[in-house]
Amino acid sequence: MSERLLVLVRHGQSEWNLKNLFTGWKDPDLTELGIAEAKEAGRKLKAQGLTFDVAFTSDLTRAQHTLKLMLAEIGQSGLPTTKDLALNERDYGDLSGLNKDDARKKWGEDQVLIWRRSYDVPPPGGESLKDTLARALPYYVQEILPGVLRGQRTLVAAHGNSLRALIMVLEKLTPAQILKRELATGVPVIYRLNADSTVATKVDLAA
Numbered sequence: 001m002s003e004r005l006l007v008l009v010r011h012g013q014s015e016w017n018l019k020n021l022f023t024g025w026k027d028p029d030l031t032e033l034g035i036a037e038a039k040e041a042g043r044k045l046k047a048q049g050l051t052f053d054v055a056f057t058s059d060l061t062r063a064q065h066t067l068k069l070m071l072a073e074i075g076q077s078g079l080p081t082t083k084d085l086a087l088n089e090r091d092y093g094d095l096s097g098l099n100k101d102d103a104r105k106k107w108g109e110d111q112v113l114i115w116r117r118s119y120d121v122p123p124p125g126g127e128s129l130k131d132t133l134a135r136a137l138p139y140y141v142q143e144i145l146p147g148v149l150r151g152q153r154t155l156v157a158a159h160g161n162s163l164r165a166l167i168m169v170l171e172k173l174t175p176a177q178i179l180k181r182e183l184a185t186g187v188p189v190i191y192r193l194n195a196d197s198t199v200a201t202k203v204d205l206a207a
């Protein structure tokens, strides 16, 4: 029986993660630490004995670079890969490029937490998690899930909030639960799905 493997990985630390800036659809590359995290994620997957049939990533450099480094560690650099902006980070709108501490000083801790982690309150001019889900979920259902259910071992390298959106669906989390869910950079989350697309097992490869 095929194993219906789906691995989700948030990209390694980006230049703007390091500078503590809202990033969204802006396109900084990985830092040295981010490169090391991506390689470590690949080594962890290899240590689990995992290989893949197909990979997906976003239209943004930090996720594509993370995927490339992971695949090199696994020894699968030529793996068929699809890039799509449906998997992009949440669009941070007017906050993009602002410092997160400066934003807390200007708008207050609570408002910034609502913009960053609530389900349905968008940052000014940007996407809420609900909006991100509205474009990431159809892509997951139409392009990613059918292959997983057919037994294609699938690796997805994307972003904190596009992955939180998919995790909300996979793990059936409520808006209150997703508010508290953080995804560390470069930590693979390994799902094995049931035939009905629900989660059979989940393993988080945090250090």
Ligand SMILES: O=C(O)[C@@H](CO)OP(=O)(O)O
Residues within 6 Å of the ligand: 017, 021, 022, 023, 024, 025, 089, 090, 092, 116, 160, 161
């Ligand atoms: O800036 C961003 O695009 C994201 C991810 O780094 O930040 P946040 O943690 O606020 O979702």
